[in-house]
Amino acid sequence: MDTVIDIKTEEMLKVENLTKKFLIKKQKMPWQKKKYVHVLNGINFTINEGEAFGLVGESGCGKSTTAKVIMDIYSPTTGSIKYNSTELTGLKGKEKKAIRKDIQYVFQDPMGALNPRIAVIEQIYEPLIIHYGRKGHKEYYKKAVDLLESVGMKEAHGKMYPHQLSGGQRQRVVLARAMILEPEMLICDEPISALDVSIQAQVVNLLMKIREEKGITLLFISHDLSMVRHLCDRTVVMYMGNIVEFADRETLFNNPLHPYTKSLINAIPIPDPRIKREETILEGEIPSLLHPPSGCRFHPRCPIAMPECSIREPELKILPDGRQAACLALEEGVKS
Amino acid sequence: MSTDQNDELLLEIKNLSVGFNGSHKGMPVVRGINLEVRTGEILGIVGESGSGKSVTCFSIIRLLGERGWTEGEVLFDGENLLESSENEIVSVRGKEIAMIFQDAQSSLNPVQSVGRQLVEALELRKDLANNSSVDYKNEAVKLLGEVGIPDPERRMKEFPHQLSGGQNQRVMIAIMLAGNPRLLIADEPTTALDVTIQAQILRLLKKLRKERNMTIILVTHDLGVVAETCDRAAVMYGGRIMEYGPVEEVLVSPRHPYTFGLLSSKPRIDKRSEKLYTIEGVVPSPEKLPKGCPFSERCLYVVGSCRDNSPPLTNEGSRHYFCFNPIEEGTIWTQ
């Protein structure tokens, strides 16, 4: 399956057939069976150099697991992750360290990502020490201060400890630390979910500024579709471990085709009481990953489900307008 | 604040201040607010963390207990709930005013079945207790059905950890409906839920208002939720109300720079945005609030008097705001 929409640009990160299962029940007695939960079922996408790439979905859709597999926090069950044509899975030692330097991460909880007992400036330049040794200590400090200023903070903040900063300031510090190695790619897993609305905008604007100035490639994982629309050039929508739709910003948000994407976008409240949309509230809840529905995993909640949907699992297909979607109803459309 | 004549007042908050004993040197986190709730409406209280929106709601039915202090009046049926006796407030809770919370799962007793917790609430009803033919279990199943729990009889025997977040919130709503209250306070009821489930819960709240003529106070940080659910909205910041009025006015043409900032700093799902408006700075803690308008330090429209004087109330039809330099009608955020 070809996953590239725009072949003009350089591929940077290519994820192929990624699957991940977790052991949820050990074998305690010889007659018992091990039990697994399948969190990712064959994920394919390619992130191009310089783009902002979004990964959205509700809880349990696998977006964070995908990110964690790319970040090497989990190892994939099967599948490959290529970064500039180097296979990342199974990479060890020096090679791993060298490549990992180019990919940096920002998580949801900045307090957990920072050491509470070390002044933030030291934490910002710590990656330099890890990768280049202690030699250029003075330069490191200067570079860290520059970065701290570029994320909108002052040199004085550097001497503070994480608990003395607000949530938004901590997330800025984490961003500065991620940028100090001059990475080519930044992975942000729900970076603003824990922040207040007024602070979210500050961090998002900062992310956009960094992208503009450094041309960095961004993988942005979020449950907040409005923010993804605002930030990302192309977006993958996931549901229960599968990609259901994948398209560029205008195509996806102006004209979503997959019934899940449609209802998801429709469920997001608009802060303008004059706008009345048709009410397409999805019924039911996301089924348990332990007992996934047969066929298309979305069919029990799907407003346009056909009898076939409970039997056959749809594949991610490229539609005439260039988008990808996994839906039997849309496949029918392609044929006719 | 003046009211429109035809609407019947259900709850009136007068000059309410609330603080915690011990933390922040007893500084108030809610500072002299006035608010009216009318029968049958859904009133949204909007604000970020630390705005005092949840604390206001907790103090209405005195859930802060000995951890907090209150001043002012909360009038319900003409009676000041802040001064009523312990027995009186217990008889108001659940039967007149009920409340649901953000994290439904931890708000339910983990070791009691859903049915048991629901029946317990029903048993507090005096009208049912006098009726010997009443079957509490049956009533509980009916309530679970009303809040949209599929297969309610089976769910009765289950425990909170076996249900999803959305279902637990439905159970919470059912428990609070058991006493047939006139006012339901919903404190961020959908914040922890996925958007498709949030839409279901909000639809349920609207249904309850319509079918039971229930009055609802909906606390949220999401202006979208307010726009789609509420009739009127009060925007809070730093323990004060900034702006207050019909949703069509407050959200369409906000007068207060804070409301304006909140609206423009969040991207919208139906529009393309280039750059987000930012409210600079951080939310100040209660002891660091400026003397005048709590928002003055972060406000782009700040004028001389803002920092030292509390802005007076301005009434403009059915809408009210506290600001020296309000935003002109029709202003929109452009990059």
Place this chain on the structure above:
Amino acid sequence: MNSAYIIRKVLRAILTVWMVTTFVFLILRLSGDPTVSVLGLEASPEAVEAFRAKWGLDKPISVQYFDFISNAIKGDLGPSILEGRSALKAVLSRLPNTLILMVITTSLTFIVGISLGLLASLYHNTNKDRFIMVIAVAGYSMPTFVVGILLVLLFSVKLGWLPSGGSGTWAHFILPVLTMTLVESAVFARFTRSAMLEVLYQPYIKTALAKGLSWWQIVRRHALPNASIPIVTIMGFWIGLIIAGAVITESIFGWPGIGRLLVYSVKHRDYNVVQVIVMFISCSMIFTNLMVDILYGFLDPRVSIERGEE
């Protein structure tokens, strides 16, 4: 509870008892034998030889161990070398003395400790709370033997009101019971208080308030049952400890129970008696654990659901 769960529990219990007895068996034999303490230092080599042959002490340890295990499976735990009768009988004759002391102390400790803890938690941050906690800290920072000796000094030596040791009349019970209750109920008061406070600050207590329950209804129906889950856990653990604690109290007050017998038997290398007592202690710990498990099923129905799902 299903069969796999019960089988696992029983297998684990048997394994525990076996490991503990084996350990004691080896340690005792590696650290000397009873010959000297029974026959004295001046015994002739022939007498020693005959004594060792009589009790099978001349055989290699592996053979002795095999004999012990095969007899134990048949139900014969061997004779007491010092008393001549069966070791089991020697222990059983002392057991009632220990049990009666323990039942009285345990019930008193639970009643006094838990009620003080509850009182403190319900009057959290008031003078009542502080007063109880000051006493509790004092009680629990003193070791049992210090309290015991202090009480003996005061009530027996100075005032002469109570006997300092022995058994027989009700007056003999007072000092040992008082010693253990004073120290142990302080532990329980503190634990109960913190367990209750933790529950009282849970969000579901707020829910219970919001639905219109009175404070006492909440304490009775939600706070107490939920706080009792950790309290029961510590009770089970503690009953095991107090059996071990009986060794000290019985020694101080010369109480003729198995605690004192254990000390005496270890000193004189009465192998089989020590083994029987150790087995008894580990069995009673396993038994209390099982009781706690069953109680859990009542207090926290989620536990039985999880077990049932296997």
